[in-house]
Amino acid sequence: MRLSPVFLLSATDVAHFPAESKTFGAPEIAFLGRSNVGKSSLINALLGSKQAHTSSTPGRTRAINFFALHEGAGEKMKQRPTMIFADLPGYGYAKISKSISAEWPKFIEPYLSERETLALAICLVDTNIPPQPSDKQLIDYFKQTQRPYLVVGTKGDRLSNNVLAKSIATLKREHGVDEVLAVSAKTDVGTKALWARLLAVTE
Numbered sequence: 210m211r212l213s214p215v216f217l218l219s220a221t222d223v224a225h226f227p228a229e230s231k232t233f234g235a236p237e238i239a240f241l242g243r244s245n246v247g248k249s250s251l252i253n254a255l256l257g258s259k260q261a262h263t264s265s266t267p268g269r270t271r272a273i274n275f276f277a278l279h280e281g282a283g284e285k286m287k288q289r290p291t292m293i294f295a296d297l298p299g300y301g302y303a304k305i306s307k308s309i310s311a312e313w314p315k316f317i318e319p320y321l322s323e324r325e326t327l328a329l330a331i332c333l334v335d336t337n338i339p340p341q342p343s344d345k346q347l348i349d350y351f352k353q354t355q356r357p358y359l360v361v362g363t364k365g366d367r368l369s370n371n372v373l374a375k376s377i378a379t380l381k382r383e384h385g386v387d388e389v390l391a392v393s394a395k396t397d398v399g400t401k402a403l404w405a406r407l408l409a410v411t412e
Protein backbone atom coordinates (compact mmCIF):
# COMPACT_ATOMS: atom_id res chain seq x y z
CA MET A 210 0.00 0.00 0.00
CA ARG A 211 1.50 3.33 -1.01
CA LEU A 212 -0.26 6.49 0.01
CA SER A 213 1.24 9.92 -0.53
CA PRO A 214 1.66 11.77 2.74
CA VAL A 215 1.23 15.50 3.14
CA PHE A 216 2.20 17.17 6.40
CA LEU A 217 -0.78 19.19 7.57
CA LEU A 218 0.19 20.92 10.79
CA SER A 219 1.66 20.67 14.23
CA ALA A 220 -0.86 21.28 17.02
CA THR A 221 -0.10 22.28 20.59
CA ASP A 222 -3.63 23.36 21.37
CA VAL A 223 -7.15 22.05 20.77
CA ALA A 224 -7.83 25.11 18.64
CA HIS A 225 -5.09 24.04 16.21
CA PHE A 226 -6.45 20.59 15.37
CA PRO A 227 -7.16 20.33 11.62
CA ALA A 228 -10.75 21.29 10.87
CA GLU A 229 -13.07 18.93 9.04
CA SER A 230 -13.06 21.37 6.15
CA LYS A 231 -9.36 20.55 5.74
CA THR A 232 -9.60 16.79 6.25
CA PHE A 233 -13.10 16.22 4.81
CA GLY A 234 -13.78 14.23 7.95
CA ALA A 235 -11.34 11.50 6.87
CA PRO A 236 -10.77 8.78 9.48
CA GLU A 237 -7.84 9.46 11.76
CA ILE A 238 -5.31 7.02 13.19
CA ALA A 239 -3.49 8.17 16.33
CA PHE A 240 -0.09 6.78 17.36
CA LEU A 241 0.33 6.78 21.13
CA GLY A 242 2.91 5.50 23.57
CA ARG A 243 5.76 6.31 25.89
CA SER A 244 8.53 8.61 24.74
CA ASN A 245 11.07 6.71 22.67
CA VAL A 246 8.76 3.69 22.07
CA GLY A 247 9.04 4.28 18.33
CA LYS A 248 5.86 6.11 17.28
CA SER A 249 7.50 8.39 14.74
CA SER A 250 9.71 5.58 13.43
CA LEU A 251 6.68 3.33 12.89
CA ILE A 252 4.88 6.08 10.99
CA ASN A 253 7.91 6.44 8.73
CA ALA A 254 8.10 2.68 8.22
CA LEU A 255 4.42 2.55 7.30
CA LEU A 256 4.80 5.40 4.84
CA GLY A 257 8.11 4.22 3.45
CA SER A 258 9.52 7.73 3.80
CA LYS A 259 10.88 9.97 6.49
CA GLN A 260 7.89 12.13 7.35
CA ALA A 261 7.94 12.15 11.13
CA HIS A 262 10.93 13.36 13.13
CA THR A 263 12.59 10.59 15.08
CA SER A 264 15.27 10.84 17.73
CA SER A 265 17.24 8.75 20.18
CA THR A 266 16.54 11.50 22.72
CA PRO A 267 13.16 10.84 24.34
CA GLY A 268 10.58 13.58 24.08
CA ARG A 269 11.36 14.57 20.49
CA THR A 270 7.72 15.00 19.50
CA ARG A 271 6.16 17.81 21.58
CA ALA A 272 3.05 18.48 19.51
CA ILE A 273 0.47 16.43 17.66
CA ASN A 274 1.70 16.26 14.08
CA PHE A 275 -1.01 15.57 11.53
CA PHE A 276 -0.38 13.96 8.14
CA ALA A 277 -2.96 13.51 5.39
CA LEU A 278 -2.53 10.34 3.31
CA HIS A 279 -3.71 10.43 -0.27
CA GLU A 280 -4.13 7.92 -3.02
CA GLY A 281 -2.53 9.37 -6.10
CA ALA A 282 -0.91 12.74 -6.51
CA GLY A 283 -1.47 16.17 -8.06
CA GLU A 284 -5.10 17.34 -8.19
CA LYS A 285 -6.19 14.28 -6.25
CA MET A 286 -4.32 15.64 -3.23
CA LYS A 287 -6.97 18.37 -2.93
CA GLN A 288 -9.68 15.79 -2.41
CA ARG A 289 -10.63 13.82 0.68
CA PRO A 290 -7.59 11.97 2.05
CA THR A 291 -7.87 8.21 2.58
CA MET A 292 -6.88 8.71 6.20
CA ILE A 293 -5.07 11.00 8.59
CA PHE A 294 -2.13 9.97 10.77
CA ALA A 295 -1.63 11.76 14.07
CA ASP A 296 1.84 11.43 15.63
CA LEU A 297 1.49 12.23 19.32
CA PRO A 298 3.99 13.30 21.95
CA GLY A 299 5.15 10.49 24.19
CA TYR A 300 4.39 10.11 27.87
CA GLY A 301 5.98 8.53 30.88
CA TYR A 302 9.67 8.65 30.17
CA ALA A 303 10.75 11.10 32.84
CA LYS A 304 10.75 9.61 36.29
CA ILE A 305 9.17 12.74 37.70
CA SER A 306 5.63 11.44 37.74
CA LYS A 307 4.04 8.05 37.33
CA SER A 308 0.73 9.40 36.12
CA ILE A 309 0.18 9.93 32.43
CA SER A 310 -2.03 12.96 32.91
CA ALA A 311 0.41 14.84 35.16
CA GLU A 312 3.18 14.94 32.63
CA TRP A 313 1.36 14.66 29.34
CA PRO A 314 0.51 17.88 27.53
CA LYS A 315 -2.93 19.12 28.40
CA PHE A 316 -4.20 19.00 24.83
CA ILE A 317 -3.86 15.19 24.55
CA GLU A 318 -6.81 14.29 26.75
CA PRO A 319 -9.18 16.61 24.86
CA TYR A 320 -7.82 15.17 21.63
CA LEU A 321 -8.60 11.60 22.69
CA SER A 322 -11.97 12.35 24.22
CA GLU A 323 -13.32 14.85 21.70
CA ARG A 324 -11.79 14.12 18.32
CA GLU A 325 -14.77 12.80 16.40
CA THR A 326 -12.81 11.56 13.41
CA LEU A 327 -10.48 9.42 15.57
CA ALA A 328 -11.11 5.99 14.07
CA LEU A 329 -8.36 3.96 15.73
CA ALA A 330 -5.76 4.53 18.42
CA ILE A 331 -2.54 2.57 17.99
CA CYS A 332 -1.11 2.04 21.48
CA LEU A 333 2.59 1.27 21.13
CA VAL A 334 4.37 -0.75 23.79
CA ASP A 335 8.07 -1.65 23.78
CA THR A 336 8.63 -5.43 23.53
CA ASN A 337 12.12 -4.98 25.05
CA ILE A 338 10.92 -3.90 28.48
CA PRO A 339 8.40 -5.32 30.97
CA PRO A 340 4.80 -4.08 30.82
CA GLN A 341 4.67 -0.47 31.99
CA PRO A 342 2.03 0.96 34.35
CA SER A 343 1.68 4.10 32.20
CA ASP A 344 0.86 1.94 29.16
CA LYS A 345 -1.69 0.01 31.17
CA GLN A 346 -3.26 3.28 32.23
CA LEU A 347 -3.67 4.35 28.62
CA ILE A 348 -5.00 0.97 27.50
CA ASP A 349 -7.47 0.97 30.42
CA TYR A 350 -8.62 4.41 29.29
CA PHE A 351 -9.49 3.03 25.85
CA LYS A 352 -11.27 0.04 27.33
CA GLN A 353 -13.40 2.37 29.43
CA THR A 354 -14.20 4.85 26.68
CA GLN A 355 -14.84 2.04 24.18
CA ARG A 356 -12.84 3.89 21.58
CA PRO A 357 -11.30 1.45 19.06
CA TYR A 358 -7.65 0.73 19.84
CA LEU A 359 -4.95 -1.73 18.87
CA VAL A 360 -1.89 -2.58 20.94
CA VAL A 361 1.31 -2.83 18.89
CA GLY A 362 4.61 -4.15 20.26
CA THR A 363 7.61 -2.21 18.90
CA LYS A 364 11.31 -2.91 18.30
CA GLY A 365 10.75 -6.63 17.78
CA ASP A 366 13.97 -6.82 15.74
CA ARG A 367 16.01 -6.52 18.93
CA LEU A 368 14.74 -9.86 20.26
CA SER A 369 15.06 -13.46 19.14
CA ASN A 370 11.79 -15.05 18.01
CA ASN A 371 11.51 -16.99 21.25
CA VAL A 372 12.05 -14.03 23.52
CA LEU A 373 9.73 -11.88 21.42
CA ALA A 374 6.94 -14.47 21.66
CA LYS A 375 7.35 -14.54 25.44
CA SER A 376 7.33 -10.76 25.65
CA ILE A 377 4.15 -10.55 23.55
CA ALA A 378 2.47 -13.14 25.77
CA THR A 379 3.44 -11.20 28.92
CA LEU A 380 2.24 -7.90 27.45
CA LYS A 381 -1.10 -9.47 26.49
CA ARG A 382 -1.59 -10.93 29.93
CA GLU A 383 -0.53 -7.84 31.91
CA HIS A 384 -2.45 -5.37 29.77
CA GLY A 385 -5.48 -7.64 29.54
CA VAL A 386 -5.75 -7.60 25.75
CA ASP A 387 -6.34 -10.39 23.22
CA GLU A 388 -3.78 -9.11 20.77
CA VAL A 389 -0.42 -7.37 20.68
CA LEU A 390 0.79 -7.03 17.11
CA ALA A 391 4.60 -7.30 16.92
CA VAL A 392 6.29 -4.84 14.57
CA SER A 393 9.71 -3.50 13.72
CA ALA A 394 10.30 -0.16 12.09
CA LYS A 395 13.80 -1.35 11.32
CA THR A 396 13.04 -4.58 9.45
CA ASP A 397 9.42 -3.80 8.45
CA VAL A 398 8.19 -6.96 10.17
CA GLY A 399 4.50 -6.55 10.98
CA THR A 400 3.96 -3.37 8.99
CA LYS A 401 1.97 -5.16 6.30
CA ALA A 402 -0.33 -6.69 8.89
CA LEU A 403 -0.69 -3.29 10.53
CA TRP A 404 -1.60 -1.66 7.20
CA ALA A 405 -4.38 -4.22 6.77
CA ARG A 406 -5.80 -3.19 10.15
CA LEU A 407 -5.54 0.51 9.35
CA LEU A 408 -7.25 0.12 6.01
CA ALA A 409 -10.01 -1.98 7.58
CA VAL A 410 -11.11 0.91 9.80
CA THR A 411 -11.12 3.36 6.94
CA GLU A 412 -13.30 1.34 4.62
Ligand SMILES: Nc1nc2c(ncn2[C@@H]2O[C@H](COP(=O)(O)OP(=O)(O)OP(=O)(O)O)[C@@H](O)[C@H]2O)c(=O)[nH]1
Pocket residue numbers: 242243244245246247248249250251262263264265266267268269270271297298299300363364365366367392393394395396
Ligand atom coordinates in the same frame (compact mmCIF):
# COMPACT_ATOMS: atom_id res chain seq x y z
N1 LIG B 1 15.91 -1.39 16.81
C1 LIG B 1 14.86 -0.58 16.65
N2 LIG B 1 14.92 0.70 17.06
C2 LIG B 1 13.84 1.48 16.88
C3 LIG B 1 12.64 0.98 16.28
N3 LIG B 1 11.74 1.99 16.27
C4 LIG B 1 12.34 3.06 16.82
N4 LIG B 1 13.60 2.77 17.19
C5 LIG B 1 14.57 3.70 17.81
O1 LIG B 1 14.01 4.22 19.00
C6 LIG B 1 14.32 5.62 19.16
C7 LIG B 1 13.05 6.43 19.32
O2 LIG B 1 12.29 6.38 18.13
P1 LIG B 1 11.15 7.46 17.81
O3 LIG B 1 10.41 6.94 16.64
O4 LIG B 1 11.72 8.84 17.71
O5 LIG B 1 10.26 7.35 19.14
P2 LIG B 1 8.96 8.19 19.54
O6 LIG B 1 8.04 7.25 20.21
O7 LIG B 1 8.41 8.94 18.37
O8 LIG B 1 9.58 9.19 20.63
P3 LIG B 1 9.01 10.63 21.14
O9 LIG B 1 8.68 11.46 19.94
O10 LIG B 1 10.16 11.14 21.94
O11 LIG B 1 7.81 10.35 21.99
C8 LIG B 1 15.16 5.99 17.94
O12 LIG B 1 16.51 5.92 18.29
C9 LIG B 1 14.80 4.92 16.92
O13 LIG B 1 15.83 4.68 16.00
C10 LIG B 1 12.62 -0.38 15.84
O14 LIG B 1 11.64 -0.91 15.32
N5 LIG B 1 13.76 -1.11 16.05
Ligand SMILES: [Mg+2]
Pocket residue numbers: 248249250262263269270296297
Ligand atom coordinates in the same frame (compact mmCIF):
# COMPACT_ATOMS: atom_id res chain seq x y z
MG1 LIG C 1 8.07 10.95 18.08
